[in-house]
Amino acid sequence: MTEKPVLQVKNLSVEFHTYAGTIKAIRNVSFELNKGETLAIVGESGSGKSVTTHTLMGLNASNATISAGHIFYKGKDLLKFSEEEFEELRGGEVAMIFQDPMTSLDPTMKIGKQIMEVILLHDEDIEKEQAAAKALELMKQVGIPNAEEHFQDYPHQWSGGMRQRAVIAVALAGNPDILIADEPTTALDVTIQAQILHLMKEIQSEIDSSIIFITHDLGVVAGMADKVAVMYAGQIVEYGTTEEIFYNPQHPYTWGLLNSMPTTDIDTDELSSIPGTPPDLLNLPKGDPFAPRNRYALDIDYEEEPPFFQLSDTHYAATWLLDKRAPKITPPKEILKRWDKWKKFGSKSALPKISKFGVAEKKKTAKETAVPKSGAEVTGKDNI
Amino acid sequence: MAKYILKRILMMVLTVFIVTALTFVMMQWMPGSPFNNPKLSASQIAQLSKQYGLSKPIWQQFLNYLVNAAHFNFGTSYINTGQSVSLMISQRLPVSMELGIQALILGVPLGMYIGTYQAMRKNTARDYSLSIITLFFTALPDFLLGMLLMLFFAIDMPIFPITGWNSWMSSVLPTLALGMGVIAFVARFTRSQTLETLDSDQIQLAYAKGLDEGQVIMKHAVRNSLIPVLTLLGPLTAGLLTGSALIETIFSIPGIGNQFVSSISSKDYPVIMGTTIVYTILLQVMILLGDIATAIADPRIRLGGKD
Amino acid sequence: MAEKTFQVVGIESSSDNEKIQKPSLTFWQDAWRRLKLNKVAVVSMWFLIAISVFTIVMVPFLSQQQANKFNPNEIATYKDLPPKSGLPIPGWEGKHDGDDLYSDQNVPAGKNFILGTDDTGRSVAKRVIVGIRISLTIAIVASLGDLIIGVSFGVFSAWKGGWIDLILQRFIEILSSVPFIVIVTLFTLLLGAGIWSVIISLILTGWINMARQIRAQTLSVKEQDYVLAATVLGERPLKIAMKHIIPNISSTIIVQLMMTIPQAITSEAILSALGLGVQPPTSSLGSMINDARDEIQYYPYLVLIPGTFLVLISLAFYLFGDGLRDAFDPKSGDSGD
Numbered sequence A: 001m002t003e004k005p006v007l008q009v010k011n012l013s014v015e016f017h018t019y020a021g022t023i024k025a026i027r028n029v030s031f032e033l034n035k036g037e038t039l040a041i042v043g044e045s046g047s048g049k050s051v052t053t054h055t056l057m058g059l060n061a062s063n064a065t066i067s068a069g070h071i072f073y074k075g076k077d078l079l080k081f082s083e084e085e086f087e088e089l090r091g092g093e094v095a096m097i098f099q100d101p102m103t104s105l106d107p108t109m110k111i112g113k114q115i116m117e118v119i120l121l122h123d124e125d126i127e128k129e130q131a132a133a134k135a136l137e138l139m140k141q142v143g144i145p146n147a148e149e150h151f152q153d154y155p156h157q158w159s160g161g162m163r164q165r166a167v168i169a170v171a172l173a174g175n176p177d178i179l180i181a182d183e184p185t186t187a188l189d190v191t192i193q194a195q196i197l198h199l200m201k202e203i204q205s206e207i208d209s210s211i212i213f214i215t216h217d218l219g220v221v222a223g224m225a226d227k228v229a230v231m232y233a234g235q236i237v238e239y240g241t242t243e244e245i246f247y248n249p250q251h252p253y254t255w256g257l258l259n260s261m262p263t264t265d266i267d268t269d270e271l272s273s274i275p276g277t278p279p280d281l282l283n284l285p286k287g288d289p290f291a292p293r294n295r296y297a298l299d300i301d302y303e304e305e306p307p308f309f310q311l312s313d314t315h316y317a318a319t320w321l322l323d324k325r326a327p328k329i330t331p332p333k334e335i336l337k338r339w340d341k342w343k344k345f346g347s348k349s350a351l352p353k354i355s356k357f358g359v360a361e362k363k364k365t366a367k368e369t370a371v372p373k374s375g376a377e378v379t380g381k382d383n384i
Numbered sequence B: 001m002a003k004y005i006l007k008r009i010l011m012m013v014l015t016v017f018i019v020t021a022l023t024f025v026m027m028q029w030m031p032g033s034p035f036n037n038p039k040l041s042a043s044q045i046a047q048l049s050k051q052y053g054l055s056k057p058i059w060q061q062f063l064n065y066l067v068n069a070a071h072f073n074f075g076t077s078y079i080n081t082g083q084s085v086s087l088m089i090s091q092r093l094p095v096s097m098e099l100g101i102q103a104l105i106l107g108v109p110l111g112m113y114i115g116t117y118q119a120m121r122k123n124t125a126r127d128y129s130l131s132i133i134t135l136f137f138t139a140l141p142d143f144l145l146g147m148l149l150m151l152f153f154a155i156d157m158p159i160f161p162i163t164g165w166n167s168w169m170s171s172v173l174p175t176l177a178l179g180m181g182v183i184a185f186v187a188r189f190t191r192s193q194t195l196e197t198l199d200s201d202q203i204q205l206a207y208a209k210g211l212d213e214g215q216v217i218m219k220h221a222v223r224n225s226l227i228p229v230l231t232l233l234g235p236l237t238a239g240l241l242t243g244s245a246l247i248e249t250i251f252s253i254p255g256i257g258n259q260f261v262s263s264i265s266s267k268d269y270p271v272i273m274g275t276t277i278v279y280t281i282l283l284q285v286m287i288l289l290g291d292i293a294t295a296i297a298d299p300r301i302r303l304g305g306k307d
Numbered sequence C: 001m002a003e004k005t006f007q008v009v010g011i012e013s014s015s016d017n018e019k020i021q022k023p024s025l026t027f028w029q030d031a032w033r034r035l036k037l038n039k040v041a042v043v044s045m046w047f048l049i050a051i052s053v054f055t056i057v058m059v060p061f062l063s064q065q066q067a068n069k070f071n072p073n074e075i076a077t078y079k080d081l082p083p084k085s086g087l088p089i090p091g092w093e094g095k096h097d098g099d100d101l102y103s104d105q106n107v108p109a110g111k112n113f114i115l116g117t118d119d120t121g122r123s124v125a126k127r128v129i130v131g132i133r134i135s136l137t138i139a140i141v142a143s144l145g146d147l148i149i150g151v152s153f154g155v156f157s158a159w160k161g162g163w164i165d166l167i168l169q170r171f172i173e174i175l176s177s178v179p180f181i182v183i184v185t186l187f188t189l190l191l192g193a194g195i196w197s198v199i200i201s202l203i204l205t206g207w208i209n210m211a212r213q214i215r216a217q218t219l220s221v222k223e224q225d226y227v228l229a230a231t232v233l234g235e236r237p238l239k240i241a242m243k244h245i246i247p248n249i250s251s252t253i254i255v256q257l258m259m260t261i262p263q264a265i266t267s268e269a270i271l272s273a274l275g276l277g278v279q280p281p282t283s284s285l286g287s288m289i290n291d292a293r294d295e296i297q298y299y300p301y302l303v304l305i306p307g308t309f310l311v312l313i314s315l316a317f318y319l320f321g322d323g324l325r326d327a328f329d330p331k332s333g334d335s336g337d
């Protein structure tokens, strides 16, 4: 823990200026990312996950302003970067994997060339042939069968899963320190999802990069992430290690997310969803923006935003329930079951291992896909 | 791809067939049409009757007409008596094609450039001004622009010849008159296509690779928005056919359009019918060329198996 | 104090909270608010309103016959007079190359033609007013015709789907690959030139675009839950179309209408210039330009005046239509014409 984090985000706020007023897309977001670590950012649609990562890459729309905060990447303040410095950074030190592989590749360019493009861009000395060889190497690394044969293919000739592998190859081409994956599996079939997640994990251990993994589905987080940031209406409402978030959740919103997730490790009678809809970011309500959807909302939630309460070195939650003046409330019984496990095992190491990808799927398919064989999809040529 | 082109050619033949059938119907029933024109002399009627086999049943007449049309035999003009319509058309067609191609060469690249530039500078003052300018030229009909150009640059300031088609100078004003509309049309379309492309995930990925704006535009955006622009070749040609008919009249250019307009006012039916069929074929060919160009530029069509 | 503040109140009391939030705007209010911010579109809208109101108000005061009428005995006096405002505004004093044509031709003192006269001594101002009236009427009637046919065809084609849709699409494809000039020429020769044949020609060529747009929109609306629900509940197709589909594509329809009108204005002018349109002595903007074509060297104002109105009106429709489209769909930069 003495090592300096690769990335530090401090009190970051981003606003969008639109005809109707100012949208406060993210507010006061802080987190850290260490080398080789995976941080998951979880939250509903519109909670500001993509805006956060776009800001890291200097890719925000032109109507955006960063109204406060700092981003330090290896000690350098990214917000002071020029456009040229960002271009150097993007695709090189920080790379991105997008949600929909069907639309993120250029349909008019050969896949091999799209991978080579990054290599040539970030390595001035490399020859074309070497770049092609490296691109081919990457295609093999991400598990594309008969890569030589498919080097000259166009994206539309490939299946979604294969295209996402190609997008990952593009991301790896610049040897990134940080890999940002913005919902990399949401557009894919469940079985393919597991394979892509597995591939990412595998690659991470090979190249020792850090990953920021964005999803609206807590289920896929378990096997992937070391730390989790739960976002709501542009703010991080709970932040902790994966075990802390899963077995000692404190924020009612996290409870809601956990209860709406099908899971194999806690007996659940039913799945419940969080009532209501997220607030209008143009006119945020007074107090805690989550209060109108919170069954455990206190009077004060409608008056004042809660501060962060620290639960451990690594665990923070922004809810008035943690204030010492707050009454004792009883969380839903599924959460109590989680807390029980936490009490029983206490420390991280003693926790039962969270099943690798099973949590991502509905109960009945969980068993079949829990242990995906790497490359299972890859053997058949017709899968491309 | 061969299958795709074959399909297009079939559609094209069908369209030309339908238009030919329509002209046949009009030749038959229209008051003052070649077959029932009171002005015709007995010998002319006899000649027509022989040429079209008027005594035969109607379907045979139609077959006859089709065969004639397929050989570009549209009979002889009423006004320039005795002159073969196909000869009249074939003499004048090259002039019109030259004018049309010049307008396309001027308009398409410039329009694409302006549209792309506007998309890159979306919602800036320059984008707004260019939008208003291109809209102005959309609202201004070609022939009116032609008259204005003639008024300002040939009459008030005698820089260019007023009429004719005999030198490069004489082609400047007509080409501009036709080309400005093309620029405006292509620019507006390119702008919207490029905006759509720039909004897509693939462009986000291109930026995420570390490409700068110029590289993103040149390497990824242009090619993707070029594909739909190629399909404009058809509609553009349709506009040019109409536009050049009037421009040729105004500038007294000896093209097929000029002849067409005067044949309308003099009710010279054989010329009207012949030109109509030639116009239809021209447009079909241009649509086909546009489709082939699209297929070449778009691997999804070229290699089959669209998304 | 503190105890009260920390009471669990849950979701129930949130009604309080909702009052603080602004009431959400309806789609139309929202679009109107956005439109109002677009200065160019607002100016165009007012210009169009002013022109339309003026044209309608003038109907009882100025008939088509009055604008066409001329006195054969007075042609020499009144012909080809340049615009004269009666005020000392340079270039608007009834002079041509320094000659005062009004006194040269012995025009009675005090008689000014603010937009001049044509070669038979008719007032250009009167003819332009009638011309705008006729051009606008033709364009609007034709566009409404496009709308009715295009919407019915588009909705029907998309709603039926399957082979019916396929055949109708092929039909549209073939029709749209016949040049405009060919369709209108054949058609006008058949019907004889005149206002109605212009309108029908314009509809014949114009509805295709509308049908295409409407079909695409309907296809996407068709998949929406409320339409599926209505279908499952067994509502009659016509009722579903009227109640659920058309209201949901009305913004597309309105924008498309605003884009069709100026195209119709231009097409009318082109037809008149081809000699297939409005016939003399009736004036339309296009026929006025066409009539003055050969005299442009000597009497440029006879072209410039109707030309200016033609361009301004078309431009205003386009700008307003663009503004509407952006207001209805703020994400769209443009969706082509």
Ligand SMILES: Nc1ncnc2c1ncn2[C@@H]1O[C@H](COP(=O)(O)OP(=O)(O)OP(=O)(O)O)[C@@H](O)[C@H]1O
Residues within 6 Å of the ligand: A016, A017, A018, A023, A025, A043, A044, A045, A046, A047, A048, A049, A050, A051, A052, A061, A063, A216, A281
């Ligand atoms: N260019 C923009 N202009 C205005 N508002 C924007 C812009 N980009 C994003 N926003 C707003 O910022 C908020 C956060 O968006 P963001 O894309 O980060 O959500 P997200 O958490 O990634 O959601 P999803 O799961 O749907 O991807 C949204 O309310 C969105 O409307």
Ligand SMILES: [Mg+2]
Residues within 6 Å of the ligand: A049, A050, A051, A182
């Ligand atoms: Mg997102």
